[in-house]
Amino acid sequence: MKISLLAVAVAVTGLMSCGKEEVPAPPPTPSVSIVDSVEIPFSSNNYLFYSFKDSAVVATSDSATTKWDFGLRFVDIIVNSHSSGPGSAGVITETGIYDNFITAPETGYAYDTTATQPAIDASLSTGWYNYDDNTHAFSPKAGEFFVIRTADNHYVKMEILSVTYAGYVSPTAPPTTLIYKFRYNYQADGTRNLQ
Amino acid sequence: MFGKFLYTFLAIALFTRVSAQLKPQEDSVGKLLDEVVVTATRTENKVSNIPLPIQVISAKDIQLSGSQKLIDILQMQTGLVIANNPLGTALQGYPNPFGDGIQMQGLDPAYTLILVDGEPLIGRNAGIINLGRIAIGNIKQIEIIRGPATCLYGSDALAGVINIITQEPIKNSAQFQTHYGTNNTLGLTGVGALVGKKIGLELFANRYSSNGYDFDKNIYGKTVDPFHDYSANAKLTYPIDDKTKFTLSGRFFTETQFNNYLIFPQSEAEIVKGKTIETDGSLFARLQHTINNKITYVASLYATSYSNNASVFLQKNDSLYETIRLSDFMLRPELQVNIGKNPSSLFVTGIGFNYEKVNSTRYESVSNLNSGYLFVQKQFQIKNKTNIIAGARYDKNSLYQAQLSPKLAIAYKLKPNFILKGSVGGGFKAPDFRQQFLNFSNSLIGYTLLGANELSHGLEMLQQTGQINPDINLSPYRQNRHLSPEKSVGINAGFDYTISNKAVAKVNFFRNDISNLIESYNLPFSKTNNQSIYSYMNLNKVFTEGLEASFSYNFNQNFSIFAGYQYLIAKDKEILQKIRDGKLYKKDPVTYQTSLVTKNEYKGLYNRSRNNANFRFQYNNILYKTTAYVTAKYRGSYGFSGLNGFQNGSGIYDDDRETVNGFVLLNTTISKQIAAKWEVQGGIENILNYTNKLLMPNIFGRSYFININFKLEK
Numbered sequence: 069m070k071i072s073l074l075a076v077a078v079a080v081t082g083l084m085s086c087g088k089e090e091v092p093a094p095p096p097t098p099s100v101s102i103v104d105s106v107e108i109p110f111s112s113n114n115y116l117f118y119s120f121k122d123s124a125v126v127a128t129s130d131s132a133t134t135k136w137d138f139g140l141r142f143v144d145i146i147v148n149s150h151s152s153g154p155g156s157a158g159v160i161t162e163t164g165i166y167d168n169f170i171t172a173p174e175t176g177y178a179y180d181t182t183a184t185q186p187a188i189d190a191s192l193s194t195g196w197y198n199y200d201d202n203t204h205a206f207s208p209k210a211g212e213f214f215v216i217r218t219a220d221n222h223y224v225k226m227e228i229l230s231v232t233y234a235g236y237v238s239p240t241a242p243p244t245t246l247i248y249k250f251r252y253n254y255q256a257d258g259t260r261n262l263q
Numbered sequence: 264m265f266g267k268f269l270y271t272f273l274a275i276a277l278f279t280r281v282s283a284q285l286k287p288q289e290d291s292v293g294k295l296l297d298e299v300v301v302t303a304t305r306t307e308n309k310v311s312n313i314p315l316p317i318q319v320i321s322a323k324d325i326q327l328s329g330s331q332k333l334i335d336i337l338q339m340q341t342g343l344v345i346a347n348n349p350l351g352t353a354l355q356g357y358p359n360p361f362g363d364g365i366q367m368q369g370l371d372p373a374y375t376l377i378l379v380d381g382e383p384l385i386g387r388n389a390g391i392i393n394l395g396r397i398a399i400g401n402i403k404q405i406e407i408i409r410g411p412a413t414c415l416y417g418s419d420a421l422a423g424v425i426n427i428i429t430q431e432p433i434k435n436s437a438q439f440q441t442h443y444g445t446n447n448t449l450g451l452t453g454v455g456a457l458v459g460k461k462i463g464l465e466l467f468a469n470r471y472s473s474n475g476y477d478f479d480k481n482i483y484g485k486t487v488d489p490f491h492d493y494s495a496n497a498k499l500t501y502p503i504d505d506k507t508k509f510t511l512s513g514r515f516f517t518e519t520q521f522n523n524y525l526i527f528p529q530s531e532a533e534i535v536k537g538k539t540i541e542t543d544g545s546l547f548a549r550l551q552h553t554i555n556n557k558i559t560y561v562a563s564l565y566a567t568s569y570s571n572n573a574s575v576f577l578q579k580n581d582s583l584y585e586t587i588r589l590s591d592f593m594l595r596p597e598l599q600v601n602i603g604k605n606p607s608s609l610f611v612t613g614i615g616f617n618y619e620k621v622n623s624t625r626y627e628s629v630s631n632l633n634s635g636y637l638f639v640q641k642q643f644q645i646k647n648k649t650n651i652i653a654g655a656r657y658d659k660n661s662l663y664q665a666q667l668s669p670k671l672a673i674a675y676k677l678k679p680n681f682i683l684k685g686s687v688g689g690g691f692k693a694p695d696f697r698q699q700f701l702n703f704s705n706s707l708i709g710y711t712l713l714g715a716n717e718l719s720h721g722l723e724m725l726q727q728t729g730q731i732n733p734d735i736n737l738s739p740y741r742q743n744r745h746l747s748p749e750k751s752v753g754i755n756a757g758f759d760y761t762i763s764n765k766a767v768a769k770v771n772f773f774r775n776d777i778s779n780l781i782e783s784y785n786l787p788f789s790k791t792n793n794q795s796i797y798s799y800m801n802l803n804k805v806f807t808e809g810l811e812a813s814f815s816y817n818f819n820q821n822f823s824i825f826a827g828y829q830y831l832i833a834k835d836k837e838i839l840q841k842i843r844d845g846k847l848y849k850k851d852p853v854t855y856q857t858s859l860v861t862k863n864e865y866k867g868l869y870n871r872s873r874n875n876a877n878f879r880f881q882y883n884n885i886l887y888k889t890t891a892y893v894t895a896k897y898r899g900s901y902g903f904s905g906l907n908g909f910q911n912g913s914g915i916y917d918d919d920r921e922t923v924n925g926f927v928l929l930n931t932t933i934s935k936q937i938a939a940k941w942e943v944q945g946g947i948e949n950i951l952n953y954t955n956k957l958l959m960p961n962i963f964g965r966s967y968f969i970n971i972n973f974k975l976e977k
Contacts, residue, residue: 113793141793142793144789144793163846163848164848165848165857165858166857167856167857182732182734183732184732184735184788184789185787185788191784191785191786191787191795192783192784192785192795192797193782193783193784193785193802194784198910198912198914200904200905203904203905203908205905205908205910207905207910207911207912207914208850208912209848209912209913209914210847210848210849210850210857210911210912210913211846211847211848211849211850211857211859211912212848212912227855229850229855230852230910232908251855
């Protein structure tokens, strides 16, 4: 599923050895910065699950585990907790400049109350995207990104960069797939530092 | 409360007639006309006495252009722009279900009221009245009033009014025209007037057809489908006595369009074929009676009906795939009383009742809309120098709050040839039937659209049929959320300057502030199929402002030029507030760098050109009995959302990568009299061959036509 891994890790090796029992070094550990994309077929009724830690799509059969952090289906986004999964995920929708956001808040994380009341607003005018009814384009609202507490209590900031149609062969077939391109900064050491 | 009134009167004659003094006077070279219009005040009035921006398109201009359709005439005028909805047509060869409308003062077609002989056309699809419905062979003049005219005409007249005045039977005459042009376009027109001792009868018939055209052979289906249409009008005038005049007028139009395109019911494409039939008919009766030299009343009854039926069948087995139907009917009795005389002092008051019924495959039930209205207007003149109009209209409707629309307009003759004009008025646009009553579920994708008045019932039904989860509490939606009318305040100010007996300059500054714009939104929960439910609510505030200017110069009776210009700014106030608050961001589509949008970067609403200009040239060579008529229209660059796939996430027009370049439409027509009663016209439209297949599928490239005209009088 993964199409590209454009930017990786400033200090992946450093993270590996950064266990909890060790004394944290005075300069905070930088987060891992990743750009990835996934394909969401229109035909599927299932969510596509994604793990920040592994930078990988998680199998649908693992939907009832804490292996995944967020799920995507059409324009709906879920996070792994409460009605959506067994994890302890939560999300804050932030407005501002992604690069300037350096510390995840301690509290205030929303979760999916029910299947039809998700934490992330995906509705037409107030949701995370602008929809153009002439071109049918979904473009992520600039300046809007998500601060997510993962299924296993790590912190990440994630911004959807673009949503494009694929599989469109004019004039014989309509598009079959949405391609989501997104970037995120994952903090492996469990702190809220997202720099 | 208007029920009793409804049946009391036989007929209305809203408008007294324009007298036959529109012909240029032959004796004075380059004499400038002071046209008589009826739209601005609902009474005959000279343009120089009316403190509003008015434009008149004469029968002569229409005739010289050789055009066949109203839209071709209107799009060449100052500040009027075709605002077609590219939805459908452009991408897939679908028929354009809406037709072409006119943007005025930067406002969408839904905000301009279209009248024929003072009576409104109905049958708006997505807010647009298809102007292709109006043939132009029997038009006497077109009057365009800019700025809100709600104080006289009620809903929809926010940007202004376009009133198409048809001919009256004045003398015996017969006229025929044969038009043939590119794309096998054929127009046949006949107009006849029979004037007896008392009764006059004007008859008009037109057949117009075209093969349409196809811009992209790779896309199945034509860009514009083949069609043929028929129009017929009949107008009878009967002066019962010196003081009483009776008018009966009927109008009929029908168009059949032959559709043929691809659909995608599943992943496989299917060909569908069928027809779209649009019909439009109206009848009005008017009685105008002068009681004494002060008081005149006009009683009228207007009935009009519109329908649009589209049916398509699957080609493979000829089974019905889809039928979409819309029908609209309106009945309107009205009484108008005029007391006094123009322009010294005239009081006009009127009362009327609208009964409107809409039926559609996409509405749950037949919808009725009843409204009553009352208007008053006082016009007076102070010392032959100042003309003042003050008026107001009260509209009471069963579905939304009563609306009061006042207007005040003042003209001051600084010098006899320099008139300052200023007006301010309030306007409103009633929520349309779609926004109120729509109940439509898309069979392919599965989303549902519910009009505001259908919301409670529609949600209930969805829950009962298991399409909404039973856990969802619908009680907040039990109470229907009635929409409020969209409101506007319009200000127009400028001057008419008659520089010499050959030259006139007109300038008008305008500003329209619109609030309560109705937009769609989706409900905070989805259907069990995970698709959204959409409804409508009052949301936005926008403004448009700018300048309209024109200059005309008559070198002599046979040689004249006209130049017009419009400057326009149209912006969303909420967007401006967001920018001020530092809450609107954009993201570079290449670097993904996010930054705040600045006020200067916001270029305004999409699909509005900042600059528009038009030019007209007319030269008549008496010796050769030949007239050359050249018109040009420049539409400046404008924004188009998502042009070439561009997105920066701001949701507004703030980047040049979304700019569509400006273009010029240039038309020319040569008319030559070849015998006493015969004339030949040849024309080239869009000489520069401008096309934009994706965004302007309504503009075919260069095209040619030839007309043969025959005219017999007396």
